[in-house]
Amino acid sequence: IGIGGSDLGPVMVTEALKHYKNHLNIHFVSNIDGTHIAETLSGLNAETTLFLVASKTFTTQETMTNAHSARSWFLEKGGKENDIAKHFAALSTNAKDVSAFGIDTENMFEFWDWVGGRYSLWSAIGLSISLSIGFDNFKELLAGAHAADNHFKTTEFGGNMPVILGLLGIWYINFYNAETQVILPYDQYMHRFAAYFQQGDMESNGKHVDRNGNEVDYETGPIIWGEPGTNGQHAFYQLIHQGTRIIPADFIAPAQSLNPLGDHHPILLSNFFAQTEALMNGKTEEEVSSELKKDGKSADEIAKLAPFKVFEGNRPTNSILLKKVTPYTLGSLVATYEHKIFVQGIIWNIFSFDQW
Template sequence: MSNLTSLPSWQALTEHADEIKQSHMKAMFESDPARAQRYGISAAGLRLDYSKNRLNDATLSLFEQLAEECQLEQQRQAMFDGVAVNHTEQRAVLHTALRSHDTSPLLVDGEDVRAEITSTLDKMAAFVASVHQGEWRGYTDQPFTDVVSIGIGGSFLGPKIMAEALKPYWRKGLNCHYVANVDGTAISEKLKKLNPETTLFVMSSKSFTTQETLTNTLTARDWFMANGGPEEAIGQHFVAVTSNVPAAIQFGIDADNIFPMWDWVGGRYSMWSAIGLPIALQIGFEQFRHLLDGAEAMDTHFRTAPVTQNMPVMMAMMAVWYTNFFDSGSHVVLTYDHYLRGLPAYIQQLDMESNGKGVNNHNQAVDYHTGPVIWGGEGTNGQHAYHQLIHQGSGVIPADFILPLNSHNPLGRHHAMLAANCFGQTQALMAGKTLEEAHQELLDKGVDPQAADALAPHKVMPGNKPSNTLLMDKLTPATLGALVALYEHRTFVQGVIWQINSFDQWGVELGKVLGNSVLDDLESATPRLNQDASTVELIKIFRKGEI
């Protein structure tokens, strides 16, 4: 038995889960008319309705006990204080400092990082202004019309999805494009549409050696020069976000246009840093500042609210509840806003790269599940596809429904219909449809009684399927910032409960190392072919170039 599963609260939750499994949420609502009012939290411009979950006051009390026994408060404070909570890499975790207005000293390795954060934000603001005002131009003295952001992982996904979500705030005359995949088709299709005279490239790589990012950047440079761009103008058209300043300068990037990255910010938490430069270029630095402010508002809530009134903590506790006590292997994120269609992929990386771990902080293999599969998509499209599995599948799949109350594009009945679908889905998941209801429904439609007997079981939906509903007045930079910070803190709390390090990603590294070895064999005139038999055979087929 592990440290976690031997905790009194864990043992009590195990017994309590057996009781809750005998109850139906529909009955809970019938016996408690005020349930929706009591099981809701408002913070940082967001409203969470978690009343459609398989829990009661006793569950919340045990959540509080579990948080205390796992020292959540102490772990949270340690993260905000700059303690090296990423213990396998001996690094602080300070993405929260990037959006904080606090000016008190915050020391990392004896140095106050506040000043560097402020200077970087000032540098970003000045650069964005120079591009938007036409002061920073291309080599033919034309203003930039396009920005190509080249990165991978969090350096790509964060800027891309956040800029996509904030399309109503885009500045006219400047379009951002995003490249991550090392597949040559990805960057080729982007470059076909661009003019080298008016294109600015932002390369994001902490080491300036990340294989995919460096390869795409070299390809971009070759394209730039092959289409008339002089080598001496590379500094005008390429900027970098990196900690390897010498490599960037050697590449040809002007030292004044190199923005820092820090070890105390992980890639999937980095959009608040200079990694967010493409976002700022797309929406303007003032709106980027609002994005930071929204995240800071959620940080403040997370630091100060008690467990059962703390939005990230409650969402994390419910995720643990279903993962470990209901054997739920996945969690679905459903965005009822077209601009937020990319958010599930962002949360997927955030959660799964953070908590996909099998060894705890005591260097022991865990004997419980961590890191469920995160997936999802855009409503109402999913209702005609995978919602079927959520409604009638045999497992429990907790769902987050996300909806702005007001649309950026009000058009007839569209938004009311969208909201009706969102709320109707949560209601259907909770209440379901009994065999008797399905049978009577068929009879009311004139179906023969014998046929109704045969068909009714297939139309039964058991209900009792848990969901959260997250609302905001409108999707703005501030509410988006709060939403992303909410999921960041949710991820952190899950890691604290599961007693794992949410801030390393050693599983990502192995594939990179082996991939480099395979690449040598794919390109070498004298390949070693010392891999396993399957990989060797695949290499031989690839080198042959045909099946």
Template sequence: MTPLNTSEWQSLERHYSDLKYTSMREEFVLDSGRFDRFTASCGSLLLDYSKNRITKETMEKLIALAKSAGMKSWTERMFTGEAINNTEGRAVLHTALRNRSNTPVMVDGEDVMPAVNAVLEQMKKFCNQVHNGEWLGYTGKKITDIVNVGIGGSDLGPAMICDALEPYAVEGFSVHFVSNVDGTDLSTTLEILDPETTLFVVASKTFTTQETLTNAESARAWFLQSAKQEDVAKHFVAVSTNAEAVSEFGIDTNNMFEIWDWVGGRYSLWSAIGLPISLYVGMNNFERLLDGGHEMDNHFRNTPLEDNIPVIMGLLGVWYINFFGSQTHAIVPYDHSLA
């Protein structure tokens, strides 16, 4: 049964008819405790959803809808590694990437946490080598610039985080992101870089993504104008699962950081796709980012639906899209760095 056929949905439809012309200003006048009633918290985060077109009854009906849809059951199935991605028949386990409690997470009978921790340790070792000057360019100079070559989730998430966390950048390091197959994107970036001090991170799960490989090959051609083929391994690393293709490109497979098919692209910044983040702000700060993600995961998994921030935000989306017919969702960051 789809949610639209449930009694909970039909109850919301009737409720919407009664509520749709209600004034929010009037609701604040009538209910002095509205702010206290419609807030939720997790750690230092406070969600104020009191300025929405809702009443206590609205939220009770939305929560009833979530319960009838088996929200808690689906949540637990996700965290325990069931293949809830029905389209591809895969688990959805970005939560395992930030599972700081290190409890076992089973996929097809195998605990994935040892592999997750091994990649994190590989990232930490590599970042320390780059930051400490142990990893040097082909002329013996220290790396100063990181160029991430990727597209979609291999670009957008890490780029956003690096922009937001710029005040935490490791001194002496800059990060750049190239995703557009239009050569202007790459050439404009390379104009200000020195091949002797530039490190490229080529991020492609399959290492067959056309846009990414086109830019990676162009970056390699630029690099080889100054260096030799054997120097590529000092200036290019990969985030991928395709060791053969990575090796053919000229990247040492020891410098390939693994990702898994249960990591969705839009959540991949928590994996080795986040390597440019850790190189830019340091592995300690990347691990703090993981800690924060884990705290919110625990909140989502364990907090009652009535006080659950992700659930509340999701249900408000259902309320506006499906009942008010809203087609636009305004996102107004509280800080310019999150824009």
């Protein structure tokens, strides 16, 4: 039970690493809308359910409302007050309120008060991840992030991936007036990746005041959005290809599938490469006319249709390939994006780690 960074990170990672899931079933509740927790609890057995309440302050309105509803449900299902301590654990820094709730502080997993929610999945907030995939895999997630940390810290800027990604973003936002960036993971397991970095990026760099407290006179953080490929191709790629705004796109894909089923993965990757190629090269009026002529269209039909089928091309993309989705590669990828956000905050002279 959490919200914001206490929810988005663990949800994204447990979904992305579902292939490595053990026997435990993990459920996440975040929304203050009672439907969320009601629907989740309806399929659970109180006797075999452990609740993790994730709130640094243990005062977050949505989280504590849901936690108290879970507590009431547990007691209604036959649990005793003394059993609360065995069925609830806290991810928090507020021992007083944790104890008042009925949770044994021995089952309170602390983390530093300077850890922002959007960067907290590596901390005790990631306990649900560890329970889902096992601690060995959680350590691999951390190892991948550590490798990305070291790469960022030690690699010259010319080959430094977070620096390059950050500078590319600055280039398109501040010099080409791009307002959004789309993240497109061509892997169903990673379907929450863009949603996770909506918070990671927009809460970090959505600032209009610089480090000296002065209003900036330039654009800062972009709008982050996205969906998994190839779903997005049938929803919004039209805008990326033919719209009037430049939308830089990050394409992410594993070279190897964790579920190699027939021709599925080759088709997925062919779409991945075809889309980036089409965004780069576009399609000229001459190419369109030639295709329409081969389809048997008349000269008049070609003249009418051709303008609508032209793609300008020269639309910016980054292609990021993983060997496969593993705890290590996911950890490395997430940390790379975190450092990219930091790089952009430094260049914009804003406090990326503020949250108000």
